[in-house]
Amino acid sequence: NAGVTQTPKFRVLKTGQSMTLLCAQDMNHEYMYWYRQDPGMGLRLIHYSVGEGTTAKGEVPDGYNVSRLKKQNFLLGLESAAPSQTSVYFCASSYLNSGNYGYTFGSGTRLTVV
Amino acid sequence: AQSVTQLGSHVSVSEGALVLLRCNYSSSVPPYLFWYVQYPNQGLQLLLKYTTGATLVKGINGFEAEFKKSETSFHLTKPSAHMSDAAEYFCAVSSTGANSKLTFGKGITLSVRP
Numbered sequence: 372n373a374g375v376t377q378t379p380k381f382r383v384l385k386t387g388q389s390m391t392l393l394c395a396q397d398m399n400h401e402y403m404y405w406y407r408q409d410p411g412m413g414l415r416l417i418h419y420s421v422g423e424g425t426t427a428k429g430e431v432p433d434g435y436n437v438s439r440l441k442k443q444n445f446l447l448g449l450e451s452a453a454p455s456q457t458s459v460y461f462c463a464s465s466y467l468n469s470g471n472y473g474y475t476f477g478s479g480t481r482l483t484v485v
Numbered sequence: 486a487q488s489v490t491q492l493g494s495h496v497s498v499s500e501g502a503l504v505l506l507r508c509n510y511s512s513s514v515p516p517y518l519f520w521y522v523q524y525p526n527q528g529l530q531l532l533l534k535y536t537t538g539a540t541l542v543k544g545i546n547g548f549e550a551e552f553k554k555s556e557t558s559f560h561l562t563k564p565s566a567h568m569s570d571a572a573e574y575f576c577a578v579s580s581t582g583a584n585s586k587l588t589f590g591k592g593i594t595l596s597v598r599p
Contacts, residue, residue: 375528404586411494411591412591413575413589413590413591413592414529414575414589414592416586419586429586461528461529463529473519473531473534473587474529474531474587476521476528476529476530477528478527478528479526479527479528
């Protein structure tokens with residue numbers, strides 16, 4: 372009964388390096404989301420997907436790319452990391468319309484860019 | 486467009502005291518409303534949600550919230566705080582339309598004093 376699994380849990384990057392964060396869900400959810408959480412800012416939506424093969428921009432998409440090649444996986448990529456991308460990243464998923472069901476969250480990835 | 490306002494960033498109560506965390510929303514359509522809790526170094530967990538029907542909603546761990554349309558509010562309460570309630574609490578709003586997404590407030594940190 373894993374729910375939403377994020378890997379890795381922690382990562383330190385140097386400025387300019389690239390990395391991919393993986394989100395996997397085993398609930399057959401259609402919708403998946405990537406958020407970043409910063410102190411005093413709440414959760415801000417980076418990108419989201421309404422189904423396999425689809426992606427869309429959220430509130431703060433610059434500097435990030437995503438892919439949803441398989442329904443259960445949603446990848447978040449940083450091509451050239453910047454210190455401003457130091458944050459805690461959360462993946463979430465939902466079954467169809469989020470209004471009825473809410474989201475299931477992963478436990479987060481803490482990323483530090485130095 | 487929809488938005489959530491959580492006034493203040495920190496609330497401190499004594500163990501056994503009433504917990505009241507305020508949330509006001511703005512939505513152009515009838516909203517779905519949620520409260521999530523985040524314990525240290527964990528992801529967000531759903532506390533309770535309002536979709537339709539009874540305006541007083543009961544959630545896990547003794548929390549409840551009341552939807553007041555006239556006041557555009559969805560305040561979270563618990564009659565008697567426990568030390569284990571110390572966490573960050575997020576209010577969120579979603580529209581009832583297709584492909585709707587949750588919009589989160591900035592969160593409130595609840596501290597419980599012995």
